[in-house]
Amino acid sequence: MGIVKPAEAEDTEKLVRSSSSIGTILNLLLQDRRTLAGVLSWVGIGVLVSFVVIAIFAYPLAPYDPQRIFLTPPNQPPSLQHLMGTDDLGRDLFSRMLYGARTSLEIMTIGVFLALAIGFPIGLVSGYLGGKLDRVLVLVMDSVYAFPGLLLAAMVALFLGKGVFNVGIAITVIYVPTYFRVTRNQTLSVREETYVDAARALGAGNWTVIWSYIAYNVLISIPVVFSLSAADAILTAAGLSFLGLGLERPTPDWGLDLSDAQKFLTSGVWWSSFFPGVMIIILTVGLSFLGEGLNDIVNPLLRKERA
């Protein structure tokens, strides 16, 4: 689904020349606390950290076991006992939402990190070496990129079967082209830098140039894409579950709970559809804020424009 374009090559050039990547971004984040981009980033970081905390401490935080079936009539509206009501089986929705954070973050982490681990090195090598290999890889990656990600993931998930790890793999397939494109484009511009020429003139081999000189400076464009694709990955995972291709019941999962709640909506049971969506939105909005904030911070031209 929607990935915002990475910072344009020439925009980051100035920063790249004087930077050491992740450390620079952290420094800028600390400096920029008062600007809009800084605020967005910090809000995003706050949301992400809260969800990680919820996911890790779901057990002590949740008032009930997410699988416990209450013998009161099912589909209870929100009350003090059940903050978000109960679902069609009489389970406490609030507890399920907290545990759902765990499922979502697990899938996202597997999918996005694997995609990075595959897309980043291929993009580096392809962009640096160029030639026929590069052209073929670009064709393949662009073609996959143009295909609806959800459909491709659905096919992979269908044949791999349900479960957190399999959905993670299905999601990896979608984002490999994203990381490949960003890394390759950034490599193309870094490759032309004087210090790279200098390294080559001193007799550094391709391998040394790629890993010691280029990789580090390409890495700076990754955090932006990382947060945006993470947001997208959560949406896709929820979509897969909604379509019945993601996780096995009774795993607490936002998409799956939403899909089970759909048929009760027409009888006025709004809470079991409403809250899973709200959880998804808070987390994805946080990640998207983080991505956009970082983009403005990493991208000096945009900063100048704003000033």
Place this chain on the structure above:
Amino acid sequence: MPKQGSLLAYTVSRLILALPTLLVLLTVLFLVLRILPGDPISALEAGRRSTRDIAADKARLGLNLPWWVQYPVYLSQVFSGNFGTSLGQIYLGQPVLQVILQKLPATIELATGAMLVATLVGVGTGIIAGSRRDRPPDIVVRLYGSIIWVIPVFWLGLMLQLVFAVGLHWFPPNLRYEPDPVFFPPPSHLTGLYTLDSLLEGRIDKLAISLAHLALPSLTLGLVLSGFFTRTVRANLLRTINSDYVEAARARGIRERYIVYRYAFRNALIPVVTILGLQFAILFAGAVLTERTFSWDGMGTLLLTSIDSRDYPMIQGTVIVYAIIIVAISVVIDVINGFIDPRVRY
């Protein structure tokens, strides 16, 4: 040979360049559908039927052959439009392509409606934001642009359903047409697009019913897509509004509103068309979810019912048709782009 730089030559070259893309996509789908660990029929039917039945099915579809035999057969099937016959219960024995073509119009109707909503909302908000930079309307619109695309389309659909169908009864909650064919006979099947068919039949009442059913699904999918247009139009408008020729117009004393629409806006739209092609991937993915939410009887629903009924040929056919549509659209977008902006033809 058409003259270099002519629209025709450009179209032909785009068509030729689209072939490798299509071939790559078909190959990727082949890999996913046939080579992934296990084989499709076992994955689909495991535990439901005896191993002997499964083996028989595999032999019938040629899935027991090695991949280098399957691959050319698969490609020739795709290019001759022969996707085999359905194995599912609903369409058992019907040619796959024929069933898909029956469902295609519903998806086209939904996609068109959604694109219309997305363009209107997105370009509108983009202009509002771009021409009032850093003032409150701009900040609201920018917030909208960065939040709307991360709202799950199926959730938005359910919420709109809850408010406008279940609560207010303004629109029907789901389906393409009234469910009762005796009191409400659907328009006769000419194109399969209910709205167009109603018009061709000259029946305003039928058109009203079709549009009422189309409204919520289009709005749902269109709103989620509109964020992209909002952001792109705003960014491009800001770029053009500061350019020299706009500055020159301003110096001549032309009113700001006129400058925005006549000078800046048109050039701001060109990049929108360029990246429009990638939006169709999102559009079709979103359409599958929207179709599920609104029981919309299109290709997405067909794919999902085929998955439920373990209908391998239908699943394969639907996904391939999606791939062909995506590639075809990208060619069309390129040609349109070549038409508005002759510079890209070279």
